[in-house]
Amino acid sequence: MSGPWRDARRLQRPPKDAKRVEPRENAIWVRIGGRWYPGHVQCWFTLRGRWACWLAYQADPAHPTVAAVWGLFAYEPAAIVSRSEYPNPPENRNPPGYPNPPENRNPPENRNPQSRAS
Numbered sequence: 447m448s449g450p451w452r453d454a455r456r457l458q459r460p461p462k463d464a465k466r467v468e469p470r471e472n473a474i475w476v477r478i479g480g481r482w483y484p485g486h487v488q489c490w491f492t493l494r495g496r497w498a499c500w501l502a503y504q505a506d507p508a509h510p511t512v513a514a515v516w517g518l519f520a521y522e523p524a525a526i527v528s529r530s531e532y533p534n535p536p537e538n539r540n541p542p543g544y545p546n547p548p549e550n551r552n553p554p555e556n557r558n559p560q561s562r563a564s
Contacts, residue, residue, distance in 0.1 A: 450524055451525070451537070452477065452524045453525060454478055454519045454525040454526055455519060455520045455522065455525070456519055457498055457518045457519060457520055459518065460491040461493040461496070461498065463493060464491040464493040464498070466489055466490070466491055467490040467491070467492055468489060471528055472486045472488070473485075473529040474486065474487055474529055475532055475536060476519065477524075477525045478505075483504055483505060484507055484529065485502055485503030485514075487501045488501060488502065496521075497520075499519055500517075500518050501518075502514040
């Protein structure tokens with residue numbers, strides 16, 4: 447595991463008596479085996495504040511015509527994220543609720559070397 451991200455946890459079946467909910471945004475990134483894969487949520491299941499999602503992900507993004515892998519996964523913000531929030535795989539950003547590292551910027555005194563007195 448790298449930082450606060452973790453792999454998605456596969457489930458055997460939806461929780462008994464869970465309510466099915468249609469997705470509003472279905473394009474996601476899912477972390478499997480330490481790598482991020484593009485995927486799509488087909489539906490959500492919820493029961494007592496817990497969520498699971500039935501999704502398909504592209505196990506080989508270099509070959510999009512290869513069949514997708516389907517599965518039911520427990521929803522965790524550190525393992526399944528929206529592609530509208532993270533257009534690229536999020537390995538260099540922290541999950542929601544964790545502060546992101548500061549951007550690599552020059553210190554203020556080095557921003558404009560011409561403005562310093564000689």
